[in-house]
Amino acid sequence: MPIDAALALAAEPRTGEIAWTAKDVQLYHLGIGAGVPATDPDELRYTLESRLHVLPSFATVAGAGSPGVISGLSMPGVDVDLTRVLHGGQSLTLHRPIPPRGTATATGRIAAVYDKGKAAVLVMRTEVADADGPLWTNDAQIFVRGEGGWGGDRGPSTRSHSRVRSSGGTPTDPPTGEPDKVVERRVREDQALLYRLSGDLNPLHADPEFAKLAGFDRPILHGLCTYGMTLKAVVDTLLGGDVTRVRAYTTRFAGVVYPGETLRIRMWRRDGSVRVAVSAEERDDAPVLADTVVEHC
Structure with a gap:
């Protein structure tokens, strides 16, 4: 069996040093659509170094996201075909606001392995800390098609109608009723080309021929770009533009986005989320992100 769950879970974590600058933060913000209109004071918080605030989802690309998913897929006990790999979901917990520039230690490991029958799910956890203590924890849920069926723990349900859990473990129900806010965000034709400069150079997001081989009519947008665009919309719309209010952010990737399309983002206020x-x-x-929760103070 290509995935040995016991061996993968017992493997030593991989640790590396990461660093980022204000320019890395600005590039990420531009990659998720910040800076329109260019002279808007609210947008300058994302684009001008003298006013720079860091959107928490920057954590998914800081230090080019390493050690991350690709590193995790080469851990002991894991030997999979990358063409069978899908990014199923992403969770982020903030321990402190992310500074505009810094150096830190990132420790990556496989935190869980689930047997879904026709697929395996790996939870890749990256914990990041600097000299002052923990900064953030990232969990990437990775589906590996064709690698389940060994009788292991099935783990939590990922169906869109299932109950989901916040980072604190409290069950929450899918939103019902009219949303409190609906916004639309246009994805630029060159959005994927710009976003990939923050570290994810997968040709699926740039090369039309590669995209066709993968079963798509044309290159698709990075799921983590949609993830960042959505968090920015929530922060700007319901959190007063204050990035430091975000405590945790989780989502399930439910479908693809093509550059040039428009995201419709529906938001429901809840107590603390x-x-x-x-x-x-x-x-x-068509659904793009589901089971999505932004926890805030």
């Missing part, structure tokens, strides 16, 4: 659903407007509101 915002529930979110994201769809592609031009494709009859």
